[in-house]
Amino acid sequence: MKKIFTFLIFLGFVTFLKAQSRIQYTVSFENAAHHEANISMNIAKVPNGKFLVRMSRSSPGRYATHEFGKNIYDVHAYNSDGKEIQINQVEGDVYEVPEHQSSLKINYTLFGNLVDGTYTAIDTKHFHLNMPATFMWAPALQTDTLSIKFIVPDNFKIATQLTLKNGLYYAPNLQYFMDSPVEISNYTLKSWEVENKDGLKQKISIVYHGAGSDSTLNDFESKVKNIVNQERAVYGDLPKYDHGEYKFLIDVLPSNDGDGMEHRNSTIITKEGENLETSEYGVLSTVAHEYFHSWNVERMRPKTLEPFNFEKANMSDALWFAEGFTQYYGNLILKRANIKSSDEFVETQGAYLNAVLNSPGANTYSPIFMSQRAVFVDAGVAVDQTNYPNIFSSYYIYGDITALALDLTLREQFGKTLDDYMRAVWVKYGKTEIAYSLEDLQQTLAELTESQDFAKKFFLSYIYGTEKADYKTLLAKAGYLLKRSNTASSWIGNERLIEKDGKIVITSPAIKGSPLYLAGLDAGDTLLKFNDIAISGLKIMPSFLKATAGTKVKVTFERDGKIHETSLTFLNDPNLEVISFEKAGMAVTPEITAFRENWMGNKQ
Template structure:
């Protein structure tokens, strides 16, 4: 006969108080109270990573001055692992844990506090009691000075914006909180209320943004047939230079440059980010790989399917702007060419399969080094390309009756809504095959688990397009390096696999000083009047010593592709094109 633990018999009550007495010094003070205890000890833990950002970041490193009290008396709190404290609670019904969090990294995945605002990325702020991940909690926020607004997807308690509640820790850790004097505006789509919280100012047009963001929401909702939220929050951090985003269940955090809204390119770039992160509320937050939930907050959560979770989202961020009528046909095709060029100009695409890129996100994708371009491929970029190929395959095979949209909706309804769980790799493959009407074993072997060169024209041809490399007929020589310049110094930042520098021993970090004895101060001077096959002597400064390295120049393999229409597309091809691009 099994025994139910005493701690599970009567649910504990958990509450937090967050204050900022030292906001100017970048600290948040946390007071956590757990009552209803009936156990000899309580372990409290902090997550080591933030879901959606696949890297162990060790958030507990920012905690200091942790102490525990009960009945106004100190109780023993001992750190027993990198992110766990054990508190003696024998004979104690309620304990309060106090600690400070240093927060001075303003990114979409980390917390930041200063005198102007606080951004709480909750995985790095709130300890949770071990074994109580499904327990509800309340958060009382004591604002600093003139802070008068809170932006979050968490529900308010009694209409008080500064008192919040979370039904469990998965939702608390998926609900960032912005506190300050942010500019808030909003819109509504199909009964769902949207708030946009802008920190840092900027040259944005609220009316235009509201209208275009609503179009994106409507287009994306159309893919899945429903929006599972009652309200949704965009938290936008506008800085001099900023970017990136992180998805959450009913909100997202975006980084933007405060002046980017004034140019069409910058504005479109922001809308693309909006489309990407908002699409995630379905794809990955609900329709997810089976490994990504319930989350293990102590360890890595491995999956081979980030090419679907992130790569397809990268594909849809462009497709949705087209379907919403925000970008024209050529704008969408140019975006896809950008992904294709990135894939084809990355040497690592011939080394790392797409599924492996996903699995190794934890140790490679988020920890790039000077050799990453040679050893790996982004599951964002190649995943977006694969999304395009599968979309075209399904549209063509179904005589333009179905598309990748139908697969996404079917998988969402079947696994998130129907089975209440994530999908396996085999299950998503079966979903593709259901709507393609054919087995995709060879496709997976070649493009997902293998390293075959992508036959772009086969798939683009379904829609009456072709891919052309504008550099295919050129004979431009190359040294095979990526260079950086600081002042008059030209430094090697990357050495590309199988290029001249790779073969002849130029190193990352080398400062290029001269070519054939002639000093160079500009990158253009290195290859001036050179041709393929030339043997040149490169003088480099390496660790304070001069070296002369003989190098034989080779043809530059870089591609510059474009997608263009076939001269006489067939009726079937035009039907595929119309379905694909909603022309």
């Protein structure tokens, strides 16, 4: 899942460690059985006047708001002499100390009981800490050094990208601090060394918390190594990690939420499962996606997310690239690493093509619009019903099929690849850590192809506009067929139907252009009859769908306790799939075989 974060260029740790941190936290877990932590925040050289501290409302890699302030309470403030002083809650997540000495201490209790890439979980098994969900901070002191002292059980170890010195964990500023999750548990550690072309040697580590046999962990480590190597091949080298190490913080437990969240020198991967044996494939899929973010997002950063604002939702016009192109590579890398077969890779692409090409939202709005909607949909909460089925298509999969179109087009027209494009963006905007604009991405494509006209047309058509590439022709070059997946049945729509008391109820907004929509039916309506035949449950629906497209039926339905009638016309099922020429009984030429190998083959 996932998630974008940018921050100020990293400061040298040697310099800031020489000075004592201005803000020091102490965290203890005496009441872990009930999901509580006790946190104190000691602040030196407090500015004169009213002093504000607050909890965050957003988190690195998330774009919608999250009210982390709801889970802190028992907030107290003290002067350096230990005397308690007044602290006022002036907003839901903001506290004000009206009068204070030059040093100040604030204590509070934190509740946390959700293991994912955004929130905090505290229990007797481990302490899983995402910083915005855990720590109050001072808006006036965002550039100051911070440190943490953890008081933990003797059998627990601490894993984080923060720097350890003399028992304290340091961050040079708030941006880096908030981007540094922590896993505290009796975890298993696996590490190996990777060397860049310039001789730089760095460590990759797997921090694993959960059940799993030694043989499974060894096999898992081998597969993660392959993923790392395949992704390095796209860009040429690994990024230069701030401490010469990158950590996968992986947690598999039955009570977890499945998630993945990228960070600068680490990533959180959580999975619901009994053990690694049953969860390995899902974890590896997340590894492939999140590790690609080590380049694309953590160092290749859109200007619209620079710097990250923890007080509000963060909107970007480039998530189709940051998340969508990463989604494409996460799938492709699994094939190149031989974790997926070529058919499985293409089947996934077919599912994405079906979802986007048949989406009213994607046929009406651009990938930029979808990127900007992330402030509402990225784990955002809506109490009222939305019209997302008609206006939204995930920027992950919209961006994925855009990447697919560009990759296949570059290969066919220019003898280039999407790997070449990603590497070009990396050299200009990743290694230099200069945040990019959409214009920068377009210009880089123009330079790669030596065609301003191609780059301009591609961006106007597929990024700023809503046109869709000729995927049928593009995929045919690789020996794959894009076709309707079900030609034997008619279609009334993809609306969600449930059975209630032997009747069918529409529970999602009617999809624009579907027979249900055109018949004036919508969420909340109960279908009673087609013509004079009672709709006695979901099991009877396939018999109705045997009707030829164009057939009209009289629909009797109930709305607000009243019976109504309307006319509905069955349509052809528009759902799509991608299959190989082999499965379609078509010839595969040597040129097709070579194209596939160059596209999906191992790069090491």
